[in-house]
Amino acid sequence: MNIKFLIGLLFFAAPAFAQADHQWILQQSSLTYHVSHPLHQSEGVSHEARGKGVCHQGQCDFLIAVPVKSFDSGDSNRDLHMVQAVRGAQFPLVTVRTRLPEDAGSSATVHADLEIQFAGQTAEYKQVPLQLAKDGDNFRITGTVPATLSDFKIDPPSLLTFPVKNEIPVRVEMTWHAEK
């Protein structure tokens, strides 16, 4: 066997082993759920999401977590009721996992498969369209997750005996920062 070839191969292969993974850190976020009721249209916002993305071999794994009780609708009574209805004390986090190709940032829209854990249940949302906008080392991602209460086996809360609608779309606005 050609020794020089082997040495050369090792020298070229070594950097590939040692290469630091490309990472993304969630810098800013705004997650807004929308609830419809015959008498009310309510929104709850959280800015407390934490997120990290790790890229390896052309694929990036993202994890985003947000405390359930960090959502603020401007009404403490409604917020407490929401935490109760979604079993937020027992399951205090909403987590979102997704995997995207590393070059996804080159297009304006990416379709992501999201795995969401919420209220002790896991739901998958396939091909959720997310808009991407690059700003230097940052990426701004916006989109809406078409979540429903039944996806997570949540009994619809009611007001004056009227239950809220099953659809609770969650508007996502996130700014990710690249770390190398």
Place this chain on the structure above:
Amino acid sequence: MIRPNPAILILCALFAIASASLSFAQTNDSTEVSTFENADQPQETAQTQTPPPNNSQAPSLEDLGLSPSQTQSDPQLQARLDKRAHMLKIHQRLGLITAIPMIASVATGFGAGGKSTSTSDRWAHLALGSVTGDLYFTTAYFAIFAPRIPGTQTRGPIRVHKALAWIHGPGMILTPILGAIAFDQKSKGEKVHGIASAHGAVAIVTAGAFGAALLSVSLKF
């Protein structure tokens, strides 16, 4: 004697370094997986966590720097929230039911105090007023004794709802007392006089505050 070839020596050294770094990476990976499992451990009894994607590179909850208070399951708090929600649901339903005899009491009240009122009108008004009072205080019980959640600051329309209780609460104590005096005076054939003459006005203010309290949590403003 065998002379070592420098190229083979370099090659061996490189393999040794590569295998060492690979085994180190594997150790890190296994540590990461076990710490992920440990991080989920407290929630495991309560929360059915699906495993992360089958990729040791995937970030874990520990990587996100969340505090234990944000990640720990609290079944006691959940039980407290459930009890609170259950009691407030009853409070809400009874409040709606109370509004029916209350409206009827106000409506019959206009015919109960006039000059040409009959005994049956007064008795009907008295009965409706009594039902309203009983339902009202039962409704209030479920709000007053619903568990409080520590660390919660009252915000939003619920503040108006609670503030209005300071009007309709005393009103619901005063109205029956004044009504009883007025009933007594009327039964004796007297014209309603003195403090009892405020019965109607107090009742209307009380019913108005009660209605406003109901609307304050029903309509967005």
